[in-house]
Amino acid sequence: MTIQRRQFLAGASGAVLMGTTGLARAQTASLSVPWMGWPDEQVAPLMDAFEEASGIGIEYERLPITELFNTLEVRLSARNGLPDAYLVDGPLTASYAARGHLMALDGLMEGELGRYVPSTLVQGSYDDTLYALPLGTSSQVLFYNKAHFAEAGLAEPSADPADRMTWEALLELATALTGKAGEFGFAFENTNPYQLLPLPQSWGAEVIGPDGLTATGYVDSQGFIDAMTWYQELFTRHKVAPAGTFEGGIMQEMFGSGQVSMMVGGTWNLEGLKRFADLDFGVVPHPYFASGKPVTATGSWHLGINPRSANLEAAKAFATWLSTPQAMDLFFSLRQYPPALEQIWEERAGTTFVDPAWEIVQYELANTATPRPITPGYREYEEFLRGAMRDIQGGADVAESLARAAASIDREMRKYR
């Protein structure tokens, strides 16, 4: 975790400025905001811009994704004023809101909600109330290394969603590519429910009960098992994908450096892969199972305000600022999450979004994007399912792993019933 001393000092000087400009009451403390552990150059500019615009200081911490959730859980459980505001993963909105860790934002955003892409508001809402301000959404596409395809003598796949590749076809390509141009033919960027749930969903499996609190019968259903068995065989039988690469950012590195020929990953790679000068990559739609339907992951980061914050006004100012097109445009330029504000889509329609990759994203968001389960127990659901997915990748018995995860999820869900 990294607390930016520079940010802290900037905040302090901002507080002094404020007294003279009379923007708000003199602010002695700066905002404490846990953030995702993205590279600092993707975080600092946003924070700096807010400080400059508001005169409010921000102390942000960049935490790796697993640390972020655990840290938030521990701090929020203390039920005190810290943190003032925090990043909320879309599906966790219900969990935090149900436990009183989120301030309702309906009042703050009154009359503003029409500016948002509707699906992003759904993710940030619980009980028909907006609790977490959308910062973007997400979509997954298939990246491929053009040079590797040429080297292996393979035709490049089609970027047209109508000609979407099946997983079965992808496996053939991956097999052909493995050991040829790169070491591995294919990889998912991450091993977590966000990225992998589209597999059982595409197979046709329901991934949670209609009450949002039941995993048994869903997570361990035959469809789920079959889809995850297919996933496991990528590693154990076909050996086209590298197992055990759980560290964040490692797959972008492997794809970028040519060790992996195809990768299903998020839009942030469009910008992130630019640092690999030798890489010539193409982008096509997320594959699907021939027997099922196209499903893509979606959902993204939101901003939540701790209702117990001692700096509520400053926290609200942060949220308000993050709802401005200027802030959201900056956020997009840093991290390339598909925007939550309609205005950004419109403004960049003629520039950024002419890229065919973004046309694919727009198609997916409109047609195939399937949010993660909406449940107050998403944290428990994700925790156990991620463990099972990693075990499955490592060669564990699929049915047993999923049954165990389902039982564990149901056990922890009891508190929400």
Place this chain on the structure above:
Amino acid sequence: MSTMSVRSLTKSFGRTEILRGIDLDVAAGEFVALVGPSGCGKSTLLRLIAGLEGASGGRIEIGGRDVTRLPPKGRDVAMVFQNYALYPHLTVGANMGFSLKLRGTPKRKIDAMVREAAAVLGLDALLERYPGQLSGGQRQRVATGRAIVRNPALFLFDEPLSNLDAKLRVEMRTQIKALHQRLQVTTIYVTHDQIEAMTMADRVVVMRAGRIEQQGAPLELYDRPANAFVAGFLGSPSMNFLEGRIEGGAVALADGTRLPAPGGAAEGRRVLWGMRPEDIEIGGEGMPAQVEVVEPTGPDTQLAVRIGGQAATVLLRRRAVLHPGEQIRLSPAAERIHLFDAETGSRL
């Protein structure tokens, strides 16, 4: 019961020479005491004989058998340590029977032998106790019992009584002596206490700085010490040494006081005139002396005096009424005068 002999034995730790060539023969059944000031090498010699240390050079024989390179196990010796070295986790009986058990002696036989040894040492009632529950004297007896139980070829004692109080020490001295007379086991006994050596041993070996200074029967050493070191080491209070020069058949001290001397010493030679405190009487025409301290001990009276400016001790085997500062005359027993070379310390 065996003989023991040591030939040209040396021992060095790094560059420090501890033993500088020891020759010693111990007859079967003999009780030999090794005495000397601390650091003289007596304990090291004992440990070499036991096999606890390896010799740097020379040869050790027990019962005519060369054991120089054998481990302790192969030497058939028993040893009593200064701190007794009892096994704290074993009962008295098990401590005593330990060596027998290791030799695979049947349990019934062990029990019998332990009981026998315990009876000798009056340990019968203590057999089930643990060492932690015993007094110092009892522990000492157990240590001795552990040594005698298996009839070793050689008994080694390493200052076995020095951790006991004075009264107990005298008691145990007698007991060990009696034990030796009864068992007749060849015994080598290390002590820094010359009284122990004198009272217990058949033969006393006086060591200094890694060498044997003199050996012989206790009284022989006492009466005819080979040098001033042995003379001074044996006897309590120790022998008086007055430094002077041979002048006209007598010893002249620095202030001119003349002391009687046996003939034979060369004129003008610097000598130590030696006389045991108990061999001096008061009165007669002897040398003048001044009383400095009077210490009556009951049967005896010990005087610290100055003779010709040099300190001396007089031990009277009676009560005497004397006062500090008093001028007296002392008459040494002429046949008990010892003359030593002032340079080398050797007997003249």
Place this chain on the structure above:
Amino acid sequence: MNYSRWTPFLFLAPALAGLAVFRFAPIVVAGAGSFSGMTLTGALEFAGLENYRWLLTDPAFWDSLRITLIFNLIINPLQLALAFLLAMLIFQPGRGIWVYRTLLVLPMAVSTGLSAVLFKLVLDPNLGPLNGILEWAGIGAQPFYRAAEQAMGTLIGIATWKGAGYWMLFLLAGLHAIPASVQEAAMIDGATPWQRFRLVTLPLMRRPMAFVLVADTAINFLFFAPVYILTGGGPNGATSVLMFEAYRSAFTFSDIGRALAISSFLLAILAVIIVLEFRLMRSPEDRR
């Protein structure tokens, strides 16, 4: 000087206060907390035996208990034996002994967490250097902590890498406390080196060994950091020791009642096992 019968307690007070605040109070809090539950909004409510009833009917708990017991059944004797062996090796002074001493004590300077991170890198199935060596040696790459069959062994290995040298120090002190003359007496009594070890050294090491066994057990029942860092309780629950279950309940699933019930249960079985160990290791001369 005035000396009251309370004076000794006055001197003991700071230590007793520390004990009360840092030892007994948490136990009381945990014990009491294990009978309560927390609502979603953070309110505590009395739950009676519900947490325990729930726990005892939860297969995951029994799995975890089994794993914890197996883990301890292996690691504690292993570390004790290894520490003893190392202490014996080091006890005999010889050439270059300081190299061994340094090598053995070095892991102690590394925190448990750091050592887990270190081994995470070394044993990484894809990128770790150890698998590189194993492949080069023709043994083939191993999954280590990524496979259910090897994960527990890997954790035991890592904990032992760090623990053996540490516990060795206590046993080394124990060996030094045995008077040399007692060993010499045994030599003279005709004991072979093996007999001396078995009949003298071993029985006289009972107390330091009992200490090491008990202290090691206490630590290993609370074994946590490497599980958290390396396996997250997996694969397939293979390394989900009770401490990790308690941690997850408390800090991931906000189920304080379950966490405290597990902690209290852990404390109780630990107490029972330590009493048993003390009995097992009691010397005959202590039974007066």
